[in-house]
Amino acid sequence: MNPDPVPEKKGPRGPGQRAGDHRVALVGAGAIARDHVAALTDVPRMRLAHVVDRHPERAAALAALVEGATWSTDPATAWSEGIDVTAVCTSPESHADLSVAALGAGKAVLLEKPAALGVADVDRILSAAKSAGRPLLVAQTARFQPVHLEIAQAVADGAVGTPRLAHLTWYTGHVWPGGWRGWQLDPARSGGHVAHNGVHALDLLTWLMDDEPVRVFARPCRTWAPGMPTPDSFQILVRFAGGALATVELCYALAARGTFVRRLMLSGTAGTLHHSSEDEPRAHAASPVAPASIDGAMTEQTRHLRDVLDGSAAPLTAPHQIRAALAAALAAQLSADEGRPVDVKEVC
Amino acid sequence: MRILIVSGVRHARDYVPLLRSLPGVEVIGCADTADSPFTEDSADLASTTGLPLLDLDQGLASCDVALVCSEPTRHVDLAVRALEAGRHVLVDKPAATDTRGAQRLWEAADRSPGLLSAVHRLHSPQIVRARRLVDSGAIGLPLAVDAEWIAAGGLDGTTVERPELVCDPALSGGGELVNFGWYPALAIRHLTGLEVEEVVAFSSAAPHAPLFGGPHGTYGVEDAAVLSLRLRNGVVATATVARAPAGVGPAPVSSSLRVLGSHGHVLADEDAPSVTVRAADGGRLSRRIGGPAGVTALRRLFTEFGDDIRLGRTPSVSAADIYAAVAVVEAALSSARQDGAPVVPAARTADTTVA
Numbered sequence: 001m002n003p004d005p006v007p008e009k010k011g012p013r014g015p016g017q018r019a020g021d022h023r024v025a026l027v028g029a030g031a032i033a034r035d036h037v038a039a040l041t042d043v044p045r046m047r048l049a050h051v052v053d054r055h056p057e058r059a060a061a062l063a064a065l066v067e068g069a070t071w072s073t074d075p076a077t078a079w080s081e082g083i084d085v086t087a088v089c090t091s092p093e094s095h096a097d098l099s100v101a102a103l104g105a106g107k108a109v110l111l112e113k114p115a116a117l118g119v120a121d122v123d124r125i126l127s128a129a130k131s132a133g134r135p136l137l138v139a140q141t142a143r144f145q146p147v148h149l150e151i152a153q154a155v156a157d158g159a160v161g162t163p164r165l166a167h168l169t170w171y172t173g174h175v176w177p178g179g180w181r182g183w184q185l186d187p188a189r190s191g192g193h194v195a196h197n198g199v200h201a202l203d204l205l206t207w208l209m210d211d212e213p214v215r216v217f218a219r220p221c222r223t224w225a226p227g228m229p230t231p232d233s234f235q236i237l238v239r240f241a242g243g244a245l246a247t248v249e250l251c252y253a254l255a256a257r258g259t260f261v262r263r264l265m266l267s268g269t270a271g272t273l274h275h276s277s278e279d280e281p282r283a284h285a286a287s288p289v290a291p292a293s294i295d296g297a298m299t300e301q302t303r304h305l306r307d308v309l310d311g312s313a314a315p316l317t318a319p320h321q322i323r324a325a326l327a328a329a330l331a332a333q334l335s336a337d338e339g340r341p342v343d344v345k346e347v348c
Numbered sequence: 349m350r351i352l353i354v355s356g357v358r359h360a361r362d363y364v365p366l367l368r369s370l371p372g373v374e375v376i377g378c379a380d381t382a383d384s385p386f387t388e389d390s391a392d393l394a395s396t397t398g399l400p401l402l403d404l405d406q407g408l409a410s411c412d413v414a415l416v417c418s419e420p421t422r423h424v425d426l427a428v429r430a431l432e433a434g435r436h437v438l439v440d441k442p443a444a445t446d447t448r449g450a451q452r453l454w455e456a457a458d459r460s461p462g463l464l465s466a467v468h469r470l471h472s473p474q475i476v477r478a479r480r481l482v483d484s485g486a487i488g489l490p491l492a493v494d495a496e497w498i499a500a501g502g503l504d505g506t507t508v509e510r511p512e513l514v515c516d517p518a519l520s521g522g523g524e525l526v527n528f529g530w531y532p533a534l535a536i537r538h539l540t541g542l543e544v545e546e547v548v549a550f551s552s553a554a555p556h557a558p559l560f561g562g563p564h565g566t567y568g569v570e571d572a573a574v575l576s577l578r579l580r581n582g583v584v585a586t587a588t589v590a591r592a593p594a595g596v597g598p599a600p601v602s603s604s605l606r607v608l609g610s611h612g613h614v615l616a617d618e619d620a621p622s623v624t625v626r627a628a629d630g631g632r633l634s635r636r637i638g639g640p641a642g643v644t645a646l647r648r649l650f651t652e653f654g655d656d657i658r659l660g661r662t663p664s665v666s667a668a669d670i671y672a673a674v675a676v677v678e679a680a681l682s683s684a685r686q687d688g689a690p691v692v693p694a695a696r697t698a699d700t701t702v703a
Contacts, residue, residue: 161593235494235586249494265596
């Protein structure tokens with residue numbers, strides 16, 4: 001393996017590259033980075049240029065998937081001159097420093113969720129994006145699932161009036177990779193599962209309800225092993241600033257890995273909207289196939305990132321939503337840890 | 349089986365024709381107390397159904413089963429009176445509006461030769477199926493349940509006789525949490541077999557405003573609530589209840605629940621499975637296979653209660669179940685008043701009526 005500590009500067013392009021390509025550097029070569037690489041491959045004019053990981057073999061393996069992509073163990077190479085956008089895909093404890101550095105270097109940033117492990121850190125990131133005048137998109141990929149794009153459009157069309165009550169149910173059969181070594185199991189690195197993945201649900205509701213959570217209660221449920229340092233499953237009750245309520249259940253306990261039960265009920269002043277993956281035509285194969293309603297979200301998110309980089313769209317994750325969703329998720333984590341309801345302002 | 353409608357305020361107009369359609373069932377009349385605030389309702393019921401309007405003591409002396417259909421806050425007094433008269437008693441939902449009343453019911457049932465049960469949805473085909481799968485071991489041990497009960501409007505007289513019967517605490521005991529919380533509390537208990545140890549709830553009761561702008565705000569009660577339950581053995585559950593302008597499915601009340609087990613899961617939806625019919629004019633009709641779940645559940649409830657009496661069986665919902673469900677709802681109301689503080693449901697205390 002031959003590391004290239006600094007990716008090629010913009011200019012003459014390598015094989016398959018065209019003028020106008022957006023060159024992406026990935027920091028962190030774990031499972032989610034692999035998904036990003038697949039999505040980048042699907043979207044014209046988005047190109048993986050460089051991979052950074054502290055483990056050289058992981059960086060090299062990921063870079064090898066795309067012709068011409070280079071790799072390094074030095075994070076600073078992810079915001080070097082030849083890069084347009086830095087995709088921060090490390091575990092969350094390093095998100096703030098990496099994002100602030102990339103934005104400070106004038107790069108657009110795609111930031112994996114949760115954006116940070118503290119509100120002060122997300123404020124640093126948002127401030128850096130504002131100062132740099134560069135786009136920041138947080139990978140709240142659930143927004144880009146087809147069903148949620150449709151629901152958002154329905155809400156925007158006034159189909160249910162003002163949303164007032166939501167019930168969001170996400171059940172899946174999933175176990176994080178790495179066994180007991182998986183970083184997701186370490187609350188110091190992941191923020192705890194309620195924060196780590198609860199932020200997806202809370203971001204989605206913040207977006208759909210067009211409102212910010214102000215009080216939450218979260219209850220954990222350990223279905224894999226009673227001694228897990230962070231629960232695989234949990235529920236969250238939410239009160240929004242405008243008085244709306246929500247129930248969230250996120251559970252990894254489905255017996256078959258890769259299976260899904262996804263449901264959303266959204267009731268408003270003029271109607272009720274409902275989706276259940278159980279109502280969909282489903283594919284059944286040797287390995288489980290995701291419901292069509294959630295399929296292709298990563299590619300759609302990458303398309304949106306391209307539009308943002310082209311200047312034809314603003315990042316779907318608005319700064320106030322990024323902050324509100326993260327603060328709610330951190331409050332929910334605190335609630336789960338301490339067994340009491342928590343005002344979101346308590347973590348701000 | 350001779351059935352007396354005790355106070356014809358709530359749901360009796362639906363129960364009477366259903367009861368009359370059952371073999372071996374005779375509805376002998378409708379009766380109420382002299383001081384009932386709703387004597388006119390009983391008279392109207394008698395008039396519209398052709399039932400005789402009876403004196404309460406006379407009716408109780410003549411019936412096998414007293415079906416208590418008053419406003420909820422009089423359920424306990426009327427049911428206790430019927431139990432003390434030695435009758436079997438079915439109480440409309442919620443059987444009691446607080447645990448003090450539920451305890452009185454339990455104690456009266458203990459002293460009475462009559463059986464006590466209450467209106468519930470546990471015989472809804474999808475809940476029956478879920479319970480069967482749990483009992484078979486097919487999904488392993490239940491670990492988590494989420495239940496949702498959403499009513500579609502109905503305060504215009506279509507499903508609720510008049511709004512204050514679910515909004516005025518003096519009549520209803522509370523808002524939609526009292527009105528509907530009973531159903532998921534019973535269903536979760538039925539499917540898990542576990543006591544609830546802690547309840548947390550957020551609701552739209554005062555000082556918050558109703559979510560949907562109905563009459564609930566006038567009385568300071570909730571039109572919606574979200575609940576988190578901790579059961580024994582680390583099992584968890586949620587309940588989402590509301591009266592919204594529109595429901596989830598075609599029925600006036602849509603309910604569904606999901607049970608996740610250690611080795612599988614089962615979903616129950618009272619609106620499914622169904623057949624969809626689209627007419628030439630574009631109209632769409634959903635026909636639930638086997639008929640409306642609510643009607644099926646009620647028919648089976650009445651039939652099974654008759655069998656319980658004949659066979660000396662414990663009803664599917666016993667005095668203990670009534671108490672437990674009321675205790676969960678009461679704890680949820682208390683938690684909601686404290687903006688989500690965890691509350692331990694009440695437990696039955698020693699019988700205060702025994703010397």
